[in-house]
Amino acid sequence: MTSTDRNTRPDRSAGPASAQGAGPTSDAPAGPDPDGDHDPDAVAGPDPGRDPGALAGPGPGPDAPARTTVDPPAETRVDSLPEARPALPRRAARRLVAFAQRPYLDRRDPSYRVRRWPDLVALCLATVFFWSSLTPSLVPRPWYLQGLVGGITATIGYALGAVLAWAVRALIPRRRASERLRSGCWQAYWLLSPLLSLWLIAESARMQRQLRVLQGLPPSLTWHAPMIAFIALGLLLLALLLARSVRLGARTLIGLLGRLLPRPVAYGVGAVVTALLVLVGVRDVVFHRGVVDIADRIAAATNGDTKDNIHRPRSPLVSGGPGSLVPWAQLGYQGRNFTGSTPTRAALTAWTGRPARDPVRVYVPSALPAAFEDDRPFAAQARLAVRELDRTGAFDRAVLAVAGTTGTGWVDPNVAESLEYMYGGDTAIVAVQYSYLPSWVSFLVDKEKAGQATRALLDAVRARLDALPADHRPRLVVTGESLGAYAVEASFDGADDLLASTDGALLLGAPNFSPISREIRRDRDPSSPVWRPSYRDGRHIRFAQFPETDLARQDTPWEHPRAVYLQNASDPVVWWSPDLLLTRPDWLRAPLGPDITPEIRWFPFVSFWQTSVDMAVSYGVDAPHGHRYGAGSVDGWAAVLPPPGWTADDTARLRDFIGHRRAAY
Secondary structure, eight states: OOHHHHHTSOOGGGHHHHHHTTSOOTTSOOSOOTTSOOOHHHHHOSOTTSOGGGGGOSOOOTTSOOOOOOOOOHHHHHHHGGGGTTHHHHHHHHHHHHHHHSOOOOOSSTTOSSOSSOOHHHHHHHHHHHHHHTSOOSSOOOHHHHHHHHHHHHHHHHHHHHHHHHHHHHHSOOOOOOHHHHHHHHHHHHHHHHHHHHHHHHHHHHHHHHHHHHTTOOSOOOOOHHHHHHHHHHHHHHHHHHHHHHHHHHHHHHHHHTTTSOHHHHHHHHHHHHHHHHHHIIIIIIIIIIIIHHHHHHHHHHHTOOOTTOOOOOOTTBTTSTTOSSOGGGSHHHHHHHHHTOOOHHHHHHHHSSOOOOOEEEEEOSSOOGGGOOSSHHHHHHHHHHHHHHHHTGGGSSEEEEEEOOTTOOOOHHHHHHHHHHTTTOEEEEEEOSOOSOHHHHHHHOHHHHHHHHHHHHHHHHHHHHTSOGGGOOEEEEEEETHHHHHHHTTSSSHHHHHHHOSEEEEESOOTTOHHHHHHHHTOOTTSOTTSOOOGGGSSEEEESSHHHHTOOOSSOOOSSEEEEEOOTTOHHHHOOGGGGTSOOGGGSSSOOTTSOTTOOOOTTHHHHHHHHHHHTTTSSOTTSTTOOTTHHHHHHHHHSOOTTOOHHHHHHHHHHHHHSOOOO
16 A cells, blocks of 8 residues: 555544534543442543544544545654653543542442542541641650651541541431532642641641750750651551451451341341451450560560679678578569669768668569469568568668569669668668569559559568567658559558558659549649649648759648658659540649640540650650659658758758769669
8 A cells, every 4th residue: 555545545533423423422421420430531531542533523424525635744754753652641641630620539339348438527537636646745755656646546536537427427318419519628638638737747846846945855856747647647547448357347247147147137246246356356366465475575584684784782681692582583683673783881881971781672573482482472472571571680770661663573773772871771671573564564464463462561561560669660661653653552541541551651653543642633622733732731741843842831831751742744654544535634724734835735535645655755854854753752751751860951962962873773
């Protein structure tokens, strides 16, 4: 065929179009899609990759003469060849324009069990929850934890929004919104949400810097705005995928049951079985066999280790030393740290300038020696502790302190050494370990053990003291920090029992669920804020964040016995509670604490997760902020039970010594 033959052929591409006349072609939409599923290509117009003749509309009639064309010049043909290449970019551009005009997708078939596009109401509520999570909380947090909080709260918001949308559709007769209205709502969301999110993330960085300054940290802050958004979005998508997988599984199960049972029964049985599977999977598989088992293995390995620079004590007055009923190898990680760092008589003498004594430290681990194993482990621990106290001559000391321990068995070295330096070593401190798990795991799985173990120890110690002549008994005090404070409080029947049964108490950062602390905050004097409660005019019990000034009140007499609570207004351990999910806490009511930013806000669900994450970073600030109490124990002991002749200058000197020295553990 010659070039002339090719150029004088009839244009066949116009044939089908002329056969249909001016009506729609097979590639164009014939009208509204009854399922609401439009082909984006149809919305954008004809496909640019098709024959250009189809884009020109109807062709000439069948009787029209054939068109003839003239070959363009060679250089023109070469230049015109690249015009066919942009078909793919133009196609993508047309699809993008089509999506911009209708920025959402519907199910292609109503029989699909899971929609493939998020619900707009749920997505809007998730975005609002994410925005609310950007507000500051009790302590500064790093950017990656902000992304975690944002993702968790966005997921909660999406779940609530989905339930709300479902309820509205179920209660109100469904009227399908017009395509124009739906498109407008989605366009507004896609336009506003990214811009507002980036602006609010930038604002959150500003608020975090202000909070850092308020709590004595440098204002410099690394705040990766895109990463915060990506982490939050990733967690939301992961949660959405899991939720839809559960939904798909439930509907599949209901469909299978529907072949055997009446439809209402199939729905009920399927829902119950799915709920049980999810509950068992989350609780038994994910939590107990996953989180708890991993934490247990790590903690068990740590418990068998010993910290650097900690060695077996040479003093026979310390558990694990010569003649001890508790072997050094069985003390556990925290037990070896506690007894192996006991100050020596030489160190105490050098600081006091007077002859000192070797302190007594008794520690009973959770794994008892074979000779003391019993069906009642806490009673056996208490019996062994009293025998160790007798062996070391602890009941001949001036002060005997019972220390509550945290989940791992930790005792605050600042609290222990403050008392020992203050009394020149004429002290005995006893503690028992009820678990080697981290405190957050102990709280979730065996919180009650803390109170049971400490109560058994206190009962045994008091029974031994009651057998001694009244004028030959040491002064009995109790102390504990964090979960150790809860362990002490759970050993008494209330504030009055605590004061009647001891000669004093020093408790630091008591968790919100501690019974006596809750009692005091509930019954505090009306004029006092919850973060610094005044209880019965402070005659016996006082709270302090800055003890040097907070405890020096002159308006009311301070009677013995005394109890001092060191409690920071910004300590999330003190304020965390499940009530934060739905109830505004008193510690967010005016007046706010001295280290709480005025930009803090309470939001349902959001504040709970913010405070939960705050606990993980509560040690990232300096005392007296967050969950750090530093050398405040010096002022606490000086107020609770000072030795004879102790002065304010002695307190200041010891505070400076404890505050600047590096703890051995």
